[in-house]
Amino acid sequence: MSLNPANYSRISFPLFGIEIDPIRYFTIGPLTIHMYGLVIAFGLLLAGVYCSRRSKRAGLTEDDILDGILWITPFAVICARVYYCVFSWSEYAADPISVLYIWNGGLAIYGAVMGAFLGVAVYCRVKKCSLPALLDLVVMGFLIGQFVGRWGNFFNREAFGAPTQAFSRMGLFNTVTGQWEFYHPTFLYESLWNFTGFLILHFLYPRRAYDGQIALGYCAWYGLGRAIIEGLRMDSLYWGSFRVSQVLGAVGCVAAVAALTVLHFRPHDRERLAERVCAKAQAEKEEPKE
Numbered sequence: 001m002s003l004n005p006a007n008y009s010r011i012s013f014p015l016f017g018i019e020i021d022p023i024r025y026f027t028i029g030p031l032t033i034h035m036y037g038l039v040i041a042f043g044l045l046l047a048g049v050y051c052s053r054r055s056k057r058a059g060l061t062e063d064d065i066l067d068g069i070l071w072i073t074p075f076a077v078i079c080a081r082v083y084y085c086v087f088s089w090s091e092y093a094a095d096p097i098s099v100l101y102i103w104n105g106g107l108a109i110y111g112a113v114m115g116a117f118l119g120v121a122v123y124c125r126v127k128k129c130s131l132p133a134l135l136d137l138v139v140m141g142f143l144i145g146q147f148v149g150r151w152g153n154f155f156n157r158e159a160f161g162a163p164t165q166a167f168s169r170m171g172l173f174n175t176v177t178g179q180w181e182f183y184h185p186t187f188l189y190e191s192l193w194n195f196t197g198f199l200i201l202h203f204l205y206p207r208r209a210y211d212g213q214i215a216l217g218y219c220a221w222y223g224l225g226r227a228i229i230e231g232l233r234m235d236s237l238y239w240g241s242f243r244v245s246q247v248l249g250a251v252g253c254v255a256a257v258a259a260l261t262v263l264h265f266r267p268h269d270r271e272r273l274a275e276r277v278c279a280k281a282q283a284e285k286e287e288p289k290e
Contacts, residue, residue: 022035047142055137151187208273227246
């Protein structure tokens with residue numbers, strides 16, 4: 001394995017007295033391993049393990065979850081690319097075929113989330129399982145993948161915010177000027193926000209009143225965080241004068257909170273949760289026949 005010194009870029013966090021030189025990629029023989037891809041893959045692995053271990057909550061088996069990942073991942077990647085290219089078309093207009101050059105970067109997390117939701121819907125249609133119940137489980141995987149995956153932006157020195165001298169600032173060393181420049185580490189803000197959301201929903205999961213409640217909680221939590229944090233970023237995708245992800249985050253949050261509020265005042269029978277229905281059906285199958 002070899003490391004290319006040219007890929008070292010100094011990054012500091014003055015609040016913690018940290019200064020490091022993260023690399024963007026390394027090579028193993030003819031292979032070039034990008035840290036961004038490695039981090040994303042690790043996040044996907046953790047999300048898969050978490051969801052597999054809790055497959056019964058959606059009335060499924062571990063094999064069902066692994067099959068689902070194979071279904072959902074292509075939808076997520078394709079939609080993440082389409083979302084980015086649609087709102088960054090000026091980068092590809094002169095050479096449209098470059099839209100296919102996904103290895104050059106250009107993925108949008110909101111596109112991935114929407115693609116994953118679409119993949120889950122298709123999978124549930126094929127498997128004839130409960131969409132709300134599976135979404136409750138899948139969004140937990142989203143949060144894991146998102147709070148881990150944001151660190152891929154750290155290695156790429158991207159997804160940071162406007163210049164600031166706030167206590168939370170991140171320093172990037174400018175090799176041209178030889179000076180430190182300080183910015184909002186928005187990738188870190190979002191990673192911590194998603195981690196907090198994961199912890200909250202993880203402990204609320206067993207107490208849910210109906211299938212789909214956790215998925216709505218995710219939409220509300222993630223949407224709120226994205227609407228706030230996106231306003232600090234310098235690399236937002238725009239539709240006219242609007243930051244696309246900020247608008248989607250705000251709309252998603254308001255819609256989810258409205259749905260949660262309405263459903264809160266409706267009666268729910270927890271025995272109708274997919275988890276309990278499937279457990280009851282399984283128990284009846286295993287009962288000895290007289």
